[in-house]
Amino acid sequence: MQPxxxxxxxxxxxxxxxxxxxxxxxxxxxxxxxxxxxxxxLKQIKKNDEVVTSGGIHGVVLTVKDRTVTLRIDDNVKIxxxxxxxxxxxxxxx
Numbered sequence: 880m881q882p883x884x885x886x887x888x889x890x891x892x893x894x895x896x897x898x899x900x901x902x903x904x905x906x907x908x909x910x911x912x913x914x915x916x917x918x919x920x921l922k923q924i925k926k927n928d929e930v931v932t933s934g935g936i937h938g939v940v941l942t943v944k945d946r947t948v949t950l951r952i953d954d955n956v957k958i959x960x961x962x963x964x965x966x967x968x969x970x971x972x973x
Contacts, residue, residue, distance in 0.1 A: 926940055931966050932960055
């Protein structure tokens with residue numbers, strides 16, 4: 880019988896480390912960038928912006944508070960939603 884050669888412990892972990900690095904660059908990093916872009920978008924909401932909520936409601940921003948936004952969705956119809964419920968800014972005021 881031939882004696883088996885010992886593989887260094889570090890060499891056994893290289894494939895695992897490689898998979899973790901690939902996982903980070905393919906999944907975690909892009910998700911973090913997307914989350915940062917969303918937070919920046921939510922901070923930029925201002926009066927008279929046209930927005931769409933995550934529920935699909937279109938409205939014009941009337942007031943912006945710390946955690947909520949008041950929207951005018953029709954004449955004399957106002958709703959207050961969480962700032963996090965804004966999915967996108969359809970049209971910037973100005």
